[in-house]
Amino acid sequence: MRVAESSVTPSPQLNSGRIAQAFTRCDLEGSRALIAFLTAGDPSPDRTVSLIGALERGGSDIIELGVPFSDPIADGPVIQRASERALRSGTTVRKVLRIVEELRRTSQIPVVAFSYLNPVLRYGFERFAADAASVGVDGALLTDLNIEEAAGYVSEMNASGLDCVFLVTQTTPQERIARIAGHCGGFVYAVSRAGVTGVRSSIASDAVPLLRRTRRATSLPVAIGFGLSQRRHMEEVAPFAEGAVVGSAFVRLIEEHSRDESLEARLEALAREFKRGLDWSPASDAAVGR
Amino acid sequence: MPEIASSVPDELGRFGDFGGRYAPEILVTPLEDLDATYRAVRDDAGFQAELATLFRQYSGRPTPLFHARRLSEHLGGASIYLKREDLLHTGAHKINNCLGQALLARRMGKRRVIAETGAGQHGVATATVCALFDLDCVVYMGSEDIRRQELNVFRMRLLGADVVSVEAGSCTLKEAISEAMRDWAGSFETTHYMLGSALGPHPYPLIVRDFQRVIGVEAREQFLAASGGSLPDLLIACVGGGSNSIGLFHPFLQDGDVAMVGVEAGGRGPGLGDHAARFSGGLPGVLQGTKSYILQDEDGQIALTHSVSAGLDYASVGPEHAWLRDLGRARYTSCTDTDALDAASVLSRYEGIIPALESAHAVAEAIRRAPQAPGKTFVVNLSGRGDKDIGILRENMPELG
Structure with a gap:
């Protein structure tokens, strides 16, 4: 059954938190948000704040902070290896929260915790929401939690003032995109293509139709991710999405230069390169179809 | 017992608190x-x-239900019947x-x-x-x-x-x-x-589950025919993910007098990482798409597991088993690597059947229980044959050369 693509408009999510502010600021500055992913604790927990600082100096607007998991079924080899390194260095959910607590002494960059369900389930939704809010986490995305099973999680998170981010994909029917967006706060994360995370040479042509479909379903900002690894990818998606998520490209750099003092400088430079690709003037608003 | 067999899973795939997507x-x-x-x-x-x-024509169904007389006599208690899934084409269920x-x-x-x-x-x-x-x-x-x-x-x-x-x-x-x-x-x-x-x-x-139910459907008919209309007292099957066991158990769920026991891999001991006994060492959690009992550490990371049998060596268990266990409809226990190896040897000697090491866990449980159950009848699912395990059996039985 085909559902009319523009027929469903969920109630807009009220959000005056750091994530919403970041998108508003980008809008005013004439750019799209650069959302930088890194795995907490890779290569070690005491380096993560410094790496986030470098990404922020390079122009990242939001941090997606990966919570390592032993069985990352949605991740390609680059982030799988990062998870293994982070687990070997003793990174637990508790430690990830401590990292954010430390980060907040020096930075107000929005942080979205990016995790598989089981570590958060084990920590407890209520406790996670409360502890995450108290250390300054802004939201979370649980990769393997679908909306059908998410009611308890969403209510605990929202009660603590945290945004829940969910994924929409090219296989997601329009009616389901609307329902997913209705569960989201902060932004909706659109997955650019089939497959797992990882660096790709081109962004699938499916990305733009998905972004258009998602736009029709929500008034929230839409960010695109999976496979974005080059400046030209940023330029390709900037007209169609309010944010672009870069993960494996940063994580690979961390892997290659983890023992190198120049790592922070390299991350900063790469972030700056990506952010330049996200310059976008509202004059081209027509391209988005609003 | 309510209509448990037909009521689950619901439309979202849930078996009580377990399963889902x-x-x-x-x-x-x-x-x-x-x-x-x-x-x-x-x-x-x-x-x-x-x-x-x-x-019927390709994989060789129905498989026999075989009365293991020599093994039963040797153990001196329950009468043991073997559901011979090991005789199927490719050697397992x-x-x-x-x-x-x-x-x-x-x-x-x-x-x-x-x-x-x-x-x-x-x-x-x-x-x-x-x-x-x-x-x-x-x-x-x-x-x-x-x-x-x-x-x-x-x-x-x-x-x-x-x-x-x-x-x-x-x-x-x-x-x-x-x-x-x-x-x-x-x-x-x-x-x-x-x-x-x-x-x-x-x-x-x-x-x-539905494609494996044929095991239990056949076993039920075969037992009724062989016994002149009665049902077995106990079903025994090994549980890795749990497909052979749910296939045997499911058609008997409404038969309240038929007990069922699933046998997990006890490995080399009770320490986390040394076994795959999810029901004794695991907690509810989500792994690879389903909610069930999972061997995990205190931070929700999935634990490593060990079993001599690769087919039981998994940190989670089928969600319907988790549900049956919490309902009390099926019970779950475990056998160690050594128990399973010994059982493989016993079944080989007494019945001329070399079982897969997975199935040997079920045989081990039958060996453990039979002496205390005179007059009772057990159906043991012999889910696979042991040819693939000859190398491991040989390593563990150096006295045989």
Whole structure:
């Protein structure tokens, strides 16, 4: 059954938190948000704040902070290896929260915790929401939690003032995109293509139709991710999405230069390169179809 | 007992608090398509007739229910009957599910099949049906399992399958499933994921159970016929993911007087990492698409597991078993590696049947219980034959040369 693509408009999510502010600021500055992913604790927990600082100096607007998991079924080899390194260095959910607590002494960059369900389930939704809010986490995305099973999680998170981010994909029917967006706060994360995370040479042509479909379903900002690894990818998606998520490209750099003092400088430079690709003037608003 | 057999899973795949669907969003629609296709064929007489013909003419059903008289006499208690799934084509119950899913794949127009395998039995069964139905076949297998089940690796390759070694974590079944899911997340348009156990996101636990129910349906009829109308007192089956056990148990769930016990891998001891006894050492959690009892550490990381039998070496268990356990309808216990090896030896000597090491766990439980159960009847699911385990048996029995 085909559902009319523009027929469903969920109630807009009220959000005056750091994530919403970041998108508003980008809008005013004439750019799209650069959302930088890194795995907490890779290569070690005491380096993560410094790496986030470098990404922020390079122009990242939001941090997606990966919570390592032993069985990352949605991740390609680059982030799988990062998870293994982070687990070997003793990174637990508790430690990830401590990292954010430390980060907040020096930075107000929005942080979205990016995790598989089981570590958060084990920590407890209520406790996670409360502890995450108290250390300054802004939201979370649980990769393997679908909306059908998410009611308890969403209510605990929202009660603590945290945004829940969910994924929409090219296989997601329009009616389901609307329902997913209705569960989201902060932004909706659109997955650019089939497959797992990882660096790709081109962004699938499916990305733009998905972004258009998602736009029709929500008034929230839409960010695109999976496979974005080059400046030209940023330029390709900037007209169609309010944010672009870069993960494996940063994580690979961390892997290659983890023992190198120049790592922070390299991350900063790469972030700056990506952010330049996200310059976008509202004059081209027509391209988005609003 | 309420209508437990027909009431689960619900539309979202839940068995009480367990099961459900916890999948990458990209796979939700492919899983819903699979569910819709399956529900369409479930009551389709033509589909079921074709499957029944394949069972009869290709894989060798019905399998016998054999009264193990010498073993029963030796133990001096219960009368033990063996459901001989080991006599099936490819040597284990796995072919039941693969034939059913191959028909599903064909109906969905998928020309490529991927699968995970632990012991290699599901991989061999998958490779076999792919040869029969002319489907491309890729089997993911942990490198540790490849090492200890090398004969099955060769069999799969001989059957035309591409066997991909998975190097991550414990290099066993869990990692093979993750890799198969990653493949499917990018290949669902052309590819059917032929999941081999009663695990994973909905609808897999339902589909696999239904295709394995033939074990219990036959065993029930055969026992009724042999006993002049009575039912067995106890069913015993090993539980890895739990497909052979749910296949045996499910048709008996309404028979309140029939007890059932699932046997997990006790490995080399009770420490976390030394076994795969989810019901004694695990807690509810979510792994690879389903909520069930899971061996995990205090931070929710999945624990490594150990068993001498690769097919039981998994940190989670089929969600319907978790539900039956919490209901108290089935009980779960474990046998150690040593118990299983001893049981394999005993069954070989007394009945001339060398069991798979997975099935030997069920035999070990029967050996443990039989002396205390005179006058009772046990049905033990002999889910697979031991040819694939000869190397391991030999390593553990140096006195035989």
